Amino acid sequence: MNRRQGIIIGIFGLIFGSFGSVILTRLWDIPSRKELKGFLFGHSKCPHCHHPLQSKDLIPLLSFLLQRGKCRYCHQKISFIYPLLELLTAGLFLWTFCVFGFENLFFSCSIAGILRLSLIVALYDILKLELHLIGTILIFLIGIGLARHEKVLWTFFLRTGIFFVFFLGIYYFAQWFSYFKYHEKKEGFWFGDVIFSASIGGLFPLILNLSDILQGIYGLLSYLICCCLLGIFYYTFSSIGKKKKKSDASILPFLPSMIGTLWIFVFMGEKILSYFW
Numbered sequence: 001m002n003r004r005q006g007i008i009i010g011i012f013g014l015i016f017g018s019f020g021s022v023i024l025t026r027l028w029d030i031p032s033r034k035e036l037k038g039f040l041f042g043h044s045k046c047p048h049c050h051h052p053l054q055s056k057d058l059i060p061l062l063s064f065l066l067q068r069g070k071c072r073y074c075h076q077k078i079s080f081i082y083p084l085l086e087l088l089t090a091g092l093f094l095w096t097f098c099v100f101g102f103e104n105l106f107f108s109c110s111i112a113g114i115l116r117l118s119l120i121v122a123l124y125d126i127l128k129l130e131l132h133l134i135g136t137i138l139i140f141l142i143g144i145g146l147a148r149h150e151k152v153l154w155t156f157f158l159r160t161g162i163f164f165v166f167f168l169g170i171y172y173f174a175q176w177f178s179y180f181k182y183h184e185k186k187e188g189f190w191f192g193d194v195i196f197s198a199s200i201g202g203l204f205p206l207i208l209n210l211s212d213i214l215q216g217i218y219g220l221l222s223y224l225i226c227c228c229l230l231g232i233f234y235y236t237f238s239s240i241g242k243k244k245k246k247s248d249a250s251i252l253p254f255l256p257s258m259i260g261t262l263w264i265f266v267f268m269g270e271k272i273l274s275y276f277w
Contacts, residue, residue, distance in 0.1 A: 009097050010090045014060035016116060017089030021082050049074035060086045089116050099267055107206075110146040111266060114139050114203070118259045121196065125255040131192030140199040146206060156202035163201025166220060167194045193255050200262055208269045222272055223261060230264075231257035 044053045051073040057063050064083045071078060096112040117135045124132035147156035167189075174189035204219050234257050265272065 005097075005102065006094060009093050013090035013093030013112070014086045016093070016113070017086035018058070018060040018082075021085055046071045046073060046076070048076040085119070088119070092116060092119075095267075106149055107146065110142050110149075111207070114142050114200075115263060115266065117142075118200075118262060122256045122259040125192070131190075131195060131255070133195075136196050136199045143199065143203050143206075147202060150206060152205055155205045158202075159204055160198050160202040162220065164194065164198035166224075167197040170194075189254060193258060196255060196258060200258075203262075204265070204269075207266050208273065218273060219269075223265060226261040226264060226272065227254075227257050230260050234260075 044058060045051060046053065048071060051071070057067070057072055061083050064078060067078075069078050069080065070076065092115055093112045096115065097108050100108040100111060102108065117139050121132045121135045121139070124130065124135070143156065144153070147153045171189045171191060171194050204223070208219055231254055
């Protein structure tokens with residue numbers, strides 16, 4: 001990648017990062033006709049004074065710096081998470097294109113978009129303890145387009161079904177285990193995690209060289225092992241300095257661990273498979 005290509009990809013990443021923040025804050029569930037119309041044709045507003053923002057207020061990163069992190073109209077501070085996500089997305093796009101190159105432009109753009117949307121889903125799950133349904137649906141649709149482009153559509157849907165059934169089994173097992181341990185029904189593993197697993201299951205034949213059923217099983221088990229290891233780390237890190245009840249483990253979001261593992265598999269999946277199997 002030369003300097004000119006890097007600048008173009010970085011700018012595109014900033015723009016997509018800004019758009020992703022809009023999806024995060026304004027569109028998280030199946031919208032009504034009025035909400036969808038407002039999202040497509042409405043103006044962005046300040047979260048504090050709700051004043052409609054002009055084009056000069058919406059330039060990714062630059063507007064935040066020029067306005068010194070404050071709203072132009074009410075002068076309230078704007079959350080630093082917006083420029084941070086834009087910078088992170090720009091870096092993500094650059095990294096993705098460095099790894100996968102420009103030979104298959106559609107593939108690289110699709111993977112970068114999926115990873116950015118998965119970041120939205122992870123943040124929303126951490127903040128709201130809910131599945132960002134629109135982000136999940138968009139990941140699934142991009143995956144379908146990518147599978148069609150790579151001519152592996154049947155394999156995509158097969159892996160999607162396998163992941164859904166496998167994680168659905170974990171969901172019911174977690175409910176049984178929670179009832180057995182705490183004597184009350186709790187979702188130790190949320191159904192939103194099952195839905196998200198289906199949206200990414202079909203991606204694995206695209207990002208890994210899974211030529212047969214046995215390798216597909218290895219890929220699924222490797223993904224689950226890495227999810228558990230990352231989940232343990234996430235649980236330990238989030239528990240530092242906090243006093244939790246024994247039953248509070250059921251409210252720890254597992255989805256960020258699933259998404260973190262997806263990121264790892266996109267860039268290091270082949271090495272992980274060769275290490276485990």
